[in-house]
Amino acid sequence: MISLREVLKRAEAEKVAVGHFNFSDLVGFNAIIAAARDKKLPVMVGVSEGEREFTGVRQAAALVKAVRDEYDYPIFLNADHTHSIAKAEAAAKAGFDEIIFDGSALSFEENIKQTKKAIEAIKSINPAVLVEGEIGWIGASSAVIDKVPEGVGGLTTPDEAKQFVEATKVDVLAPAVGNMHGMLASMVHGDVQKRLNIERIAEIKAAAKILMTLHGGSGTNDDDFRRAIKAGMTIVHVNTEIRIAWRRGVEAGLAADPNEVAPYKILKPAVEAVKDVVRSRLELFSSR
Numbered sequence: 001m002i003s004l005r006e007v008l009k010r011a012e013a014e015k016v017a018v019g020h021f022n023f024s025d026l027v028g029f030n031a032i033i034a035a036a037r038d039k040k041l042p043v044m045v046g047v048s049e050g051e052r053e054f055t056g057v058r059q060a061a062a063l064v065k066a067v068r069d070e071y072d073y074p075i076f077l078n079a080d081h082t083h084s085i086a087k088a089e090a091a092a093k094a095g096f097d098e099i100i101f102d103g104s105a106l107s108f109e110e111n112i113k114q115t116k117k118a119i120e121a122i123k124s125i126n127p128a129v130l131v132e133g134e135i136g137w138i139g140a141s142s143a144v145i146d147k148v149p150e151g152v153g154g155l156t157t158p159d160e161a162k163q164f165v166e167a168t169k170v171d172v173l174a175p176a177v178g179n180m181h182g183m184l185a186s187m188v189h190g191d192v193q194k195r196l197n198i199e200r201i202a203e204i205k206a207a208a209k210i211l212m213t214l215h216g217g218s219g220t221n222d223d224d225f226r227r228a229i230k231a232g233m234t235i236v237h238v239n240t241e242i243r244i245a246w247r248r249g250v251e252a253g254l255a256a257d258p259n260e261v262a263p264y265k266i267l268k269p270a271v272e273a274v275k276d277v278v279r280s281r282l283e284l285f286s287s288r
């Protein structure tokens, strides 16, 4: 089985990105796998601390392992936004491929200190796990929000990125480049789109020379996605868009027949809705 590092290196060389999608249940998980297999593309699935609490840490790892074993498929599991060393260690022990240690809410110096500690702890359990670090504040939740959270909008500088990467030795970097977690209601309707600072992405890539992740992809302008990937983004995260699709699908499934009680029948439209989002994003991220 090809490693995540190898998949990312190839994507980086080809200037395409690997899609990263979060899940909390089998609806999301099965939809992501089905879309990726349709497109014959490698895929990353992620569980945040909240999502992991719901799925179970080892259960999430077992789902991914089952797909790998059954289809020999390049699917990789990421511990999204991990804030404590204990939770990072639990993910490493469970067999996650990547762990994001998110110290972005800390001061720059404290973030470096804590990220170094996390890397040491994770790599002592399994040196093959990729560790991603974050700098710059882009908000916290994959939700529909009323207004841009305070402090969001500042950009990571190339110097900061270089310094952080050299000091911590992270494998992957998540900078702030105009991206944001969650979506404004106007973005859900499509009236407003997130715009990225492509020039800054290219500058950070040149300075830090590292694999990079674009967080908070939901609601981003398609052309900005393409240009951001060409400029150096190798992983792109989408969560809020699939949560919205999940909810709409569940609502449609419940409305279709008030007497239906079989969950797998009720939830079918939700699987289709999530699958459509993942398929269209994967097409965009892998276009050359």
Ligand SMILES: [Zn+2]
Pocket (backbone or CB within 6 Å): 081, 181, 215, 216, 237
């Ligand atoms: Zn994120």
